[in-house]
Amino acid sequence: MPIVETENLTHIFPDGTIAIQDISLKINKGEFVVIAGANGSGKTVFARHLNGLLKPTKGSVLIDGKPITENIIEARRKVGLVFQNPDSQIVGQTVAEDVAFGPENLNLPANQVKAVVKESLEAVGLSRFSTRSPHTLSGGEKRKLAIAGILAMKPKVIIFDEPFTGLDYPGVVQVLKQIVKLHNMGHTILLITHELEKVLAHADRLVIMHKGKLVEDGKPEDVIYHSENYGVRMPLNDGQKVATLTWLK
Amino acid sequence: MAEITFFHYIHKDTVLHRMDGRLKLICLLLLSLSASFASKLEHYLVLLFVVIFALLIAKLPIKALLKDIKFFGIIILIVIVVDAFNIPGDPIPYFPVTSISTKGLITGLRFAGRLTIIILVCAVITGTTSLMTLRNVVEWFLRPIPFVPEVRIATMISLTFTLIPVIFDNLAEMMYAQKARCVELRKNPIERINFIVFPLLSQTLRKADEIVYAMEARCYSEVRTRAVFKTNKIDWLLLAICISVFLFVIL
Numbered sequence: 001m002p003i004v005e006t007e008n009l010t011h012i013f014p015d016g017t018i019a020i021q022d023i024s025l026k027i028n029k030g031e032f033v034v035i036a037g038a039n040g041s042g043k044t045v046f047a048r049h050l051n052g053l054l055k056p057t058k059g060s061v062l063i064d065g066k067p068i069t070e071n072i073i074e075a076r077r078k079v080g081l082v083f084q085n086p087d088s089q090i091v092g093q094t095v096a097e098d099v100a101f102g103p104e105n106l107n108l109p110a111n112q113v114k115a116v117v118k119e120s121l122e123a124v125g126l127s128r129f130s131t132r133s134p135h136t137l138s139g140g141e142k143r144k145l146a147i148a149g150i151l152a153m154k155p156k157v158i159i160f161d162e163p164f165t166g167l168d169y170p171g172v173v174q175v176l177k178q179i180v181k182l183h184n185m186g187h188t189i190l191l192i193t194h195e196l197e198k199v200l201a202h203a204d205r206l207v208i209m210h211k212g213k214l215v216e217d218g219k220p221e222d223v224i225y226h227s228e229n230y231g232v233r234m235p236l237n238d239g240q241k242v243a244t245l246t247w248l249k
Numbered sequence: 250m251a252e253i254t255f256f257h258y259i260h261k262d263t264v265l266h267r268m269d270g271r272l273k274l275i276c277l278l279l280l281s282l283s284a285s286f287a288s289k290l291e292h293y294l295v296l297l298f299v300v301i302f303a304l305l306i307a308k309l310p311i312k313a314l315l316k317d318i319k320f321f322g323i324i325i326l327i328v329i330v331v332d333a334f335n336i337p338g339d340p341i342p343y344f345p346v347t348s349i350s351t352k353g354l355i356t357g358l359r360f361a362g363r364l365t366i367i368i369l370v371c372a373v374i375t376g377t378t379s380l381m382t383l384r385n386v387v388e389w390f391l392r393p394i395p396f397v398p399e400v401r402i403a404t405m406i407s408l409t410f411t412l413i414p415v416i417f418d419n420l421a422e423m424m425y426a427q428k429a430r431c432v433e434l435r436k437n438p439i440e441r442i443n444f445i446v447f448p449l450l451s452q453t454l455r456k457a458d459e460i461v462y463a464m465e466a467r468c469y470s471e472v473r474t475r476a477v478f479k480t481n482k483i484d485w486l487l488l489a490i491c492i493s494v495f496l497f498v499i500l
Contacts (some may be wrong), residue, residue, distance in 0.1 A: 004363050015487075019480075048462070053462050053465055053466055055459070073468050073470075076465075076466060076467070076468045077468060080466075081466045083459070083462075083463055083466075085459065086454075087415060088456060088459035088460055088463050089460075089463040089466075090411070091411060091460065091463070091464060092381065092409065092411070093258065093380035093381060093410065093411055094258075094260070094379060094381070094408075095381055097379065097380075097381040097407050100381075101464075101467055102467040102468060103474065104473045104474040105467060105468040105469050105470045105473055106468055106474075107470065107473055107474055108474055109474065109479045110474055110475070110476070131260040135414050135415065135418075149467065150467070151466065153468070154427075155349050174398075188373075
């Protein structure tokens with residue numbers, strides 16, 4: 001049974017703009033899926049449906065086989081969403097306070113909140129910054145903090161919305177290492193990006209969206225050659241293999 | 250903003266940082282009231298001693314605080330000058346400016362003393378108490394009041410303080426971007442304000458929208474884990490000192 005499934009998912013904004021149209025997609029447990037597409041192709045709107053932030057105009061989202069509307073809080077706990085701009089996600093005045101936000105919302109006992117915050121900060125290597133103000137962290141560290149905030153809720157699936165935007169080379173490497181580590185730990189990963197050269201070597205599947213529709217879905221080495229038809233740069237040079245497309249050494 | 254130390258939490262491991270936030274807030278009230286009621290020189294001296302003692306044990310960067318206090322220094326000076334000139338009374342003996350009255354000057358100095366003490370007490374409290382603790386304390390004090398959504402109010406306070414540095418950062422970036430396009434050449438100040446206020450407002454509202462989504466994504470709920478407060482003997486001792494100071498001033 002797929003861990004995330006969408007059936008004919010459609011979202012039309014009040015002004016009539018069709019953001020996504022008839023998207024049917026099944027994501028299996030433990031998969032690493034890259035969703036690519038040009039700006040305005042509907043990637044972020046699609047991701048926000050998987051976390052129950054947006055309600056579909058038509059169609060449905062199933063998490064672990066159950067409709068998301070059945071228990072929205074449980075769905076949000078299972079599917080963590082790391083936003084494109086980490087500053088939007090940070091609500092605490094210290095790193096530890098920010099990570100505690102999610103578990104406190106779940107009304108966990110105080111000692112359990114403390115334990116889960118410690119564990120999440122250790123997982124992303126930010127323990128030494130626990131008392132620092134999040135706004136003094138570097139771009140890569142802020143992304144890691146956003147990831148820790150999601151990990152504290154013990155999700156099964158983690159969606160990363162453009163996780164490399166605005167990061168320098170060390171920042172991209174830091175965040176990519178973290179994502180690969182989470183995948184190796186058994187998390188299902190959905191990564192939205194148009195920068196395929198940074199991550200595609202680690203993905204099991206490449207999905208391409210174009211003008212709100214799902215136009216390609218398959219193994220990265222099969223799909224990648226069509227990417228430029230949909231406004232996504234094809235990063236392979238002549239004779240280069242997909243397995244080499246990573247910024248990790 | 251990150252460079253400003255005044256009214257910002259500075260993490261240290263001291264008695265005041267560890268103190269129960271609820272008692273700390275009561276101490277703030279007692280010391281502020283004491284400063285408001287202070288009328289004799291010894292009252293001010295005792296209060297000043299307590300505040301300096303608190304600054305020292307909190308290990309707050311006094312030099313940086315004094316540097317940041319400059320803005321308040323101007324306000325305090327204005328208060329002294331206005332009182333000295335406006336309150337009628339006998340002129341200061343042997344002083345060349347006869348329109349300054351002795352009574353006015355003393356009243357001005359008293360007011361300035363009160364203001365300085367209150368500002369310093371606030372600096373100690375905010376420097377030693379994290380925003381989350383303040384939020385939890387506000388929630389704790391509001392909880393018994395019926396029909397008051399204490400969690401919502403506390404979240405609003407916390408978000409406001411969290412967003413202030415972000416808004417200032419945006420403002421600074423916008424001003425730089427406009428300077429890069431020679432905004433100084435526009436002489437009409439209203440026009441220049443327009444170029445700042447509307448984009449800033451629209452950006453802030455968009456950011457607020459994003460934050461709402463991010464909070465929803467992390468299951469925001471008003472039924473949340475309640476803070477656990479711990480009170481030790483030293484906390485009670487510090488409260489007792491503040492009560493004694495208050496009684497000394499009002500009796």
